[in-house]
Each structure stands twice: as structure tokens, then as C-alpha cells.
Amino acid sequence: MIAAHSIDQVFETARVEEVIGDFVQLKKAGSNYKGLSPFSDERTPSFMVSPVKQIWKDFSTGKGGNVVAFLMEHEHFTYPEAIKYLAKKYNIEIEETEQSNEQKEAANERESLYLVNEYANTYFQKILHKTDQGKSIGLSYFKERGFTEETIKKFDLGYALNEWQAFTDEAIKKGYQLEFLEKTGLTIVKGEKQFDRFKGRVIFPIKSMSGRVLGFGGRILVNDKKAAKYLNSPESLVYHKSKVLYGIYDAKQSIAKEDNCYLVEGYTDVIQFHQTGIRNVVSSSGTALTSEQIRLINRLTKNITVLFDGDAAGMRASLRGIDLILEQGMNVKVCSFPEGEDPDSFAKQNTLEELTLYLEENAKDFIQFKASILYEDSKNDPIKKAETIRDIVNSISKIPDTIKKEVYVQECARIMDISEEVLFTTLAQINQKELKEENKKYQQERKSFEVIKHEQPVKKVDVQYILERKIIEVLLLYGDRTEDFEDLVLKETEEGELLLEPIIQKAKVFEKIYLDLQEDEMEFSNPQFKHLYYTIIDKLNQSPEFELKTFINTVDADMANEITNILMEDERYSLSDWHRKNIFPKEKGQNVSQLVAETILSLRCFLIEQKVVEFQQKTIEHKSEINKSVLEEVKEYSSLKMLLSRKLNRVL
Known part of the structure; x- marks a missing residue:
């Protein structure tokens, strides 16, 4: 706790x-x-x-x-x-009590997998730094790659002993269950036998954006043709390789700050770039780039620079990922390294200034890059050249922005020495083909399922819900403010005529609302609003300095969510940038006293109307039992509603 x-x-x-x-x-x-x-x-x-x-x-x-x-x-x-x-x-020391074994066991499966991964991460680092085998094999390998002690610790690099079940035995000894060791993929279970997945490998922990360990990558250090050079954790409840980018935790702030993300292929590429001084870099961990991974970057920046090895075959294979990036509406640049070099080796051999300059000078627009790669193979072959142009136009068709499409068509026409008209015609054909395919797919789906349309009844507006919600909003925003409230008091003239005379009273907003609701014995019909109302009134009574951000942190999750929904509803409209369209909405907080009076009077009118309808219903159901007292009540409520309507008109 x-x-x-x-x-x-x-x-x-x-x-x-x-x-x-x-x-x-x-x-x-x-x-x-x-x-x-x-x-x-x-x-x-x-x-x-x-x-x-x-x-x-x-x-x-x-x-x-x-x-x-x-x-x-x-x-x-x-x-x-x-x-x-x-x-x-925020570097805050927290005080807590130790969890008991029972509490640990009570953790749900997802949390259990995270706990196992965190333990494994600590264990692999300990083996790397504290054992003879770890130091002589694992640490030596990392240092040969040019990684400093500081970098090795920053990325939590580790080593797994070259023994069949060293990690598994130690984890079970520490109280971690074999079930969760297997589910994370750290331990492979075959019948009665179990052994370590990453046996004899250097370890790269794969973290989420918040730094939680989701899984691991392991590189083998011996020549074994039967074993994969790199091995990743299998898919689990916490690790989905298509949704993860290696290095995102350490890179996220730099990506947002630089407004650009360098995308590389391997773990060591990320680490070497980071050590050289370029920190806005992530890796797809050797897997094909996915839409989920691109969306992860898209939250931080609209700009991606894809870095390729010098090997041409690898570049062509990776070009497919560019189309996915374009589909997300992002800006793509591409940079390749000299033949025989990769991001890791190039960063290792160059200073930060040299590496930065190289990236700036060699990062090309994706059209220029794609054209230069494909054009070399097709310049002497008209058929291949035509295929190359179609390939590039196909990439352009993925871009959602119409203006960008046109600019890229013009650029492609210039590079490939072909008329813009031909390219625009080809683009239109591709778009038309895609539209037909989508339509065909839709028609097939439509035939597969019987769609039965039901007439949806028009949803009735719940007036009482809206007014109760507005009262909660006013209490949250202005409950502790002191305002001048105008009350209209009923007075009789000498001639016996009834008139409404205004009286100004100073009061706290929450006191005014509370007293007005008490006066008419009005109760909230919505249970959540009712609970919220009394909680807020209680807080405002206890503390004259009511702080919204403090209050929201003291309530349960459901109530906090409801408060957020109420308070942020109006913020939806600021997403439309009204000021840029020379529309200036009135600031909230003006005429609070009028807002309070209007809301309370509207609620009173609504409840009276409900009461009148209730009496009317009674008279319809029990015609023979209509008595004078019921009619008198209807008359009184109708008069009161008329009077309140006059007050409401005055407020409006």
C-alpha cells in the first residue's frame, strides 16, 4: 500500500x-x-x-x-x-508497505506477466555485470560493438547464461510461477522438461512507451546454423510485436522535440545512434513495418526519415513500408548509407556533427529516392521504365492529401521525364480501380449478411437530466464564487395586485443552489448526479477554497470520468479553431448569477409541469372520482408555473 x-x-x-x-x-x-x-x-x-x-x-x-x-x-x-x-x-520518494505473498498472487494475469518480465530484466543485467560468463562473453560483445558502460546500463542490456534452465530455476526459486514464465515465452515447456528460450544470448529488453518491459530480443553469439541469429519473445497478453517499436521509450521526447523520427531496422542501430547523440530513433525490430507501429510515431510527429543499409536488395524490400507510412498521411524522407555500411557501423565511425550533416545532405524525398533506386534497373528498358513509373504513381495514390498528391506527380514527371497529364491519368485509373474493388468488397459483404433495418424511435430529450447535469457543472466550476443574485419577491400593492419586486442578495454559488433546491424540496432523479451533488456540497462546506483538480483526484474512477465528461463537453468546440475563422465565443464564467437563476427556475418549471401532467393523468384515469381538491391543486400549480415563467423571462 x-x-x-x-x-x-x-x-x-x-x-x-x-x-x-x-x-x-x-x-x-x-x-x-x-x-x-x-x-x-x-x-x-x-x-x-x-x-x-x-x-x-x-x-x-x-x-x-x-x-x-x-x-x-x-x-x-x-x-x-x-x-x-x-x-x-518527478523524483518523488514514495512510502509504501511491503506486499505479502497473498497480495502478489492476487495480481491479475497481465500484471503477473509484467512482474515476470521485470524480474527477468533485472536478472539478465545481473548476469551480464556480476558473473564471469556474463562479463567474458556478453559484456565483451557489447564493448566490441563500441557501447560504453553508460549506454549498456541505459538500455538495460543483459545476458542469459549458456545453460539449459539457469533462468527458469532461479525464477521459480524466487517464487515466480512456471505458468507465467511460459506465457511470457521466457521459458519453453515441453512435457516434464523446461528450458530457457534465450540460453547463451545477449539480451535487449523491449519496452513500452512508458518504460514497461513487454518482451525481449536475444542475439546468439556462437556459430550455430540451426539457431536463429536473433530471437524475439513470442506474442503474449502484454507483447504484440506489430504494435511495438524498439527504443520508443528513450526516443519519445526527442521525437516530439525534433518533430522527426528516424526509423532503422535493428536494436544496435538504435543504441549506436543514441550513443552518438541522435536520440529520436526507433526500430521495427527486424519485422516488417506495420500500421500500428506507424500510428505510434504519428502521435509524436508527422515526419519520418527511413534509414536503409547500403545493400540494394534490402532497400527494395523495405520500400514497401513507405506506402504504409504515406497512407497514414505522414511525410516521408529516405536516407541510405554507403555500400557495406549500416546505421550502426556508420554512426560508430563518425562524430555527431558528421552524422548529422550526412543525414541532412542525403535524406531525400521518397519520390526522388524510389525513382533513383528503381530507375537504375530500368533506364535502358522501356517496359521496365513504364513499370517503375506505375510503381511510383501507385505510392502517390496512397497519400490522402490532394495537394501533396499533385506536388508529387509534378516531381515524378520531372525526374522520370514524362508528361504530368499521363501521370494524372494513371493516378485516376489506380484510384478508380481501388474504388471498384472497395465497392465490390462492400457488395459481397452486403450479400453475405441480411441487413434488417428497424425504424429507430426518435430519442426523447431528457430535460431533467440536462438541467441536473448543468447544476453539477456550475457547482464544479463556480461553486466557491461569491455572486450578486437577483431574487424576484412577490408583493401585493394597495389595490391588491400581485407584483414581482427585485431584491439583490450576495451569496456563494453553492449556498444559493443548495437553499433554492431545499426550499422547493427538489431531489435529483439521476443517482450518480445525486451522489455527486451531495459530495460537492459537502466539500464546499468543509473547505472554503475548493480546488477542482484536487477534488477530482479524491473521487472514484466512475465519478471522475463523469466529472471529466461534464467539464470537457464545451472544449469539443475549441477543436474547430473558431478564432481562426473570426468567430469568438463568449468566455465561460460570465453572468454566473444569471446562469444559476435560469437553471434553477427551469428545473422548477419542469417539475411543476410534470406535476400538472401527473394530475391530468389522474383525472383521465379516474373520471368518476374527480374532486374539487384535485382541480384546486392543478389550478395552483398552473398559476405557480405561470409565475415562474415570468421570472424566467426576466432572467432571460
Whole structure:
């Protein structure tokens, strides 16, 4: 258990925009920040962060909450893990009690896999640095690659003993279950036998964007034709290789800062670049690039520079990944190294200044690069040249932006010495073909399933829900403010005529709302709003200085989510950049007293109307039993509604 004062310190120190900024590229939008949703595939921002309220809202999925809720949702942390992550980020010492064996066993499967991976990561590092075999084989290999002690420790590099079950035996001895060792892929179980997957290999831990160990990559150091040179953890509940990029944890801040990401192929490429001084670099870990991996980069920057080895065959194979990047609407540059060189070897032989200069001078636009690679093979063969041009136009067709498409067509026409008209015609044919294929696929799916359309009834507006929600919003935003409230008091003239006379009273917003609701004995119909209402009133009574960001951290997850939904609803409209269109919405917080009076009076009118309808229903159902008292009540309620309507008109 983490001590309450440690949790309070974490919440007081952590800034939601700083934490989320590590995972999503945020841009200023008025007093807030906006960015692409990290929970869905989108091209226009629907994700909002409020530094003032210290909350976030994702309008594409409906998710929202405080800084801890983001980490729990995005990184699948438990509550204590999210607190520990924030404490580590902000260098806060946290006080906690040791977990018992029973508590450890109670952890769910996902957390158990993370625990096993964390233990393995520590174990492999210990073997590398503390054992003779680790130092003489593993450490020697890393140092031969040119890695410094500091770099080796920074990337948590390790070594697995060249013994069949050294790791497995040690892990079981420490209390980790064989079931989870097998599920992470660290241990291979065959019948009664079990052995270590990474036996005799140097280890590269693969981390999530927040630094959690998801799996491992292992490189063999002996010549064994039967064994793969590199071996990765198998797919598991926590490790999905198509959704992970090696080095993203160490690179994320540099990627956002430099607004560019270098994409390489191997683990050592990333590490060597990082050691040289270029930190905005990640690797697809030797697997084919996937859409999920590209979206991971897309959250941090729109610009990718793909770095290829000098070997031409490898470059051609990797060109396919560029189309995927273009489909995501990203800007792609490509840079290759001299023949026989790769990013690792080139970075090792050059200083930071030399490497930076080389990348700047040799990074080409993808059209120029693709044309130069393919053109060499086809310049003397008209048929091959035609295929090359079609290949390049096919890549251009993947770009969602129409203007970019046109610019690239013009560039391709210049490089390949062909008319723009021909290229535009080819582009139109490709687009038409793709449209036909999509339509064909749709028609097939339509035939496969019987689609039965039901007339959907028009959803009735729940007036009471809206008004109760508005009261909660006013309490959260302005509950502790003192305002001048105008009350209209009923007075009788000498002639016996009833008039509404205005009286100004100064009061706290929460006191005014509470007293008005009490006066008419009005109760909330929505149970969640009712609970929230009394919680807020109680907090405001206890503390004259009510802080929204502090309050949201003290309530449970469901209530925190509801508060976020209420508070961030209006922020949706700031995503449209109204100011750029010379539309300036009125700032919230103006005329609070009018807003309070209008909301309370509207609720009163609605409840009275409900009461009148209830009496009317009674008279219809029991015509023979209609009595004078019921009619009198209907008359009184109708008069009261008319009077309140006059008050409401005055407010409006």
C-alpha cells in the first residue's frame, strides 16, 4: 500500500499536459492542448487536455479523467503502478508497505506477466555485470560493438547464461510461477522438461512507451546454423510485436522535440545512434513495418526519415513500408548509407556533427529516392521504365492529401521525364480501380449478411437530466464564487395586485443552489448526479477554497470520468479553431448569477409541469372520482408555473 501523503504529493506535483505529452504530440489550442487520440485511429485531433482543470478528454472514444486515469487506460497500469510511474518521473520518494505473498498472487494475469518480465530484466543485467560468463562473453560483445558502460546500463542490456534452465530455476526459486514464465515465452515447456528460450544470448529488453518491459530480443553469439541469429519473445497478453517499436521509450521526447523520427531496422542501430547523440530513433525490430507501429510515431510527429543499409536488395524490400507510412498521411524522407555500411557501423565511425550533416545532405524525398533506386534497373528498358513509373504513381495514390498528391506527380514527371497529364491519368485509373474493388468488397459483404433495418424511435430529450447535469457543472466550476443574485419577491400593492419586486442578495454559488433546491424540496432523479451533488456540497462546506483538480483526484474512477465528461463537453468546440475563422465565443464564467437563476427556475418549471401532467393523468384515469381538491391543486400549480415563467423571462 502506498501512503496517502505520498499519493497527495504525486497529485500535487504531476502535470497532466507534461505526462500525456510523453505519449501524444500536443499543440496549444487556447488555454488547452489538443492532439490525435491515442485510443483510436484518426487523422484530425479529437483529444483535449486541460492544464487548468488537470483533466483530459478523448472525444473519439468518450474516455477521460485525470493523469492517473490516462496511465491506467493507455499503459494498462494498476492504480499503484500509475502512482509509482509518476513518482519516478518527478523524483518523488514514495512510502509504501511491503506486499505479502497473498497480495502478489492476487495480481491479475497481465500484471503477473509484467512482474515476470521485470524480474527477468533485472536478472539478465545481473548476469551480464556480476558473473564471469556474463562479463567474458556478453559484456565483451557489447564493448566490441563500441557501447560504453553508460549506454549498456541505459538500455538495460543483459545476458542469459549458456545453460539449459539457469533462468527458469532461479525464477521459480524466487517464487515466480512456471505458468507465467511460459506465457511470457521466457521459458519453453515441453512435457516434464523446461528450458530457457534465450540460453547463451545477449539480451535487449523491449519496452513500452512508458518504460514497461513487454518482451525481449536475444542475439546468439556462437556459430550455430540451426539457431536463429536473433530471437524475439513470442506474442503474449502484454507483447504484440506489430504494435511495438524498439527504443520508443528513450526516443519519445526527442521525437516530439525534433518533430522527426528516424526509423532503422535493428536494436544496435538504435543504441549506436543514441550513443552518438541522435536520440529520436526507433526500430521495427527486424519485422516488417506495420500500421500500428506507424500510428505510434504519428502521435509524436508527422515526419519520418527511413534509414536503409547500403545493400540494394534490402532497400527494395523495405520500400514497401513507405506506402504504409504515406497512407497514414505522414511525410516521408529516405536516407541510405554507403555500400557495406549500416546505421550502426556508420554512426560508430563518425562524430555527431558528421552524422548529422550526412543525414541532412542525403535524406531525400521518397519520390526522388524510389525513382533513383528503381530507375537504375530500368533506364535502358522501356517496359521496365513504364513499370517503375506505375510503381511510383501507385505510392502517390496512397497519400490522402490532394495537394501533396499533385506536388508529387509534378516531381515524378520531372525526374522520370514524362508528361504530368499521363501521370494524372494513371493516378485516376489506380484510384478508380481501388474504388471498384472497395465497392465490390462492400457488395459481397452486403450479400453475405441480411441487413434488417428497424425504424429507430426518435430519442426523447431528457430535460431533467440536462438541467441536473448543468447544476453539477456550475457547482464544479463556480461553486466557491461569491455572486450578486437577483431574487424576484412577490408583493401585493394597495389595490391588491400581485407584483414581482427585485431584491439583490450576495451569496456563494453553492449556498444559493443548495437553499433554492431545499426550499422547493427538489431531489435529483439521476443517482450518480445525486451522489455527486451531495459530495460537492459537502466539500464546499468543509473547505472554503475548493480546488477542482484536487477534488477530482479524491473521487472514484466512475465519478471522475463523469466529472471529466461534464467539464470537457464545451472544449469539443475549441477543436474547430473558431478564432481562426473570426468567430469568438463568449468566455465561460460570465453572468454566473444569471446562469444559476435560469437553471434553477427551469428545473422548477419542469417539475411543476410534470406535476400538472401527473394530475391530468389522474383525472383521465379516474373520471368518476374527480374532486374539487384535485382541480384546486392543478389550478395552483398552473398559476405557480405561470409565475415562474415570468421570472424566467426576466432572467432571460
